[in-house]
Amino acid sequence: MIWVEIRVRQEKGMASLEVEGELDFSNVELLQREIQRLPEEVVEVDLQGLQFIDSSGVGMLLSQARIFYKQGRTLRIVRIPSHIQEDLEVIGFFRVLEVLETKPNA
Template sequence: MKGVEIRVQQKEGMAILEVEGELDFSNVEQLQQEIQRRTEEVVEIDLQGLRFIDSSGVGMLLSQVRHLYKQGRTLRIVRIPDFIREDLDVIGFFQVLEALKTNPNA
């Protein structure tokens, strides 16, 4: 499978977006639009099925975290594959997430 597939599940007050495939500049807008379409208090992005993410995907996720925090909502990123988690750790992704939690205007 080339590209990205997004499956949406809803629970009480929460939307779960399961992302599979490759998230890159060619399809990052698809996930961004799905996140923005959600009205739930908590939007959870499940990356268990993700095989690749490029800098545009990483940037979009951080942008959406900031956007939802400013609205008093939460964007959680869960079940990140180890090989992707290692890359995100190297570029400081998790430090930026923590900073955004304490100051969404940063």
């Protein structure tokens, strides 16, 4: 298993998960479980310490964002390292998130 560390901070109505290391198919379920167990209205996933993410990590984040959207909650992906952000832009990651942030009938 590739190394990943997840730190959780919870405040009133909001939680933050700081992800450090590498996120891939071997450990993506760890982050998914942490996201799913949080009851807060807003959950931020801070990727500042992330060195690598593969397609399973990207897919899981989009899947969780969709689930949150359907629940009327917000999943934010923040502080993305530039080398990862460039790859996410190429595959259209942020366009999907923008659609999920748009409220129906808005």
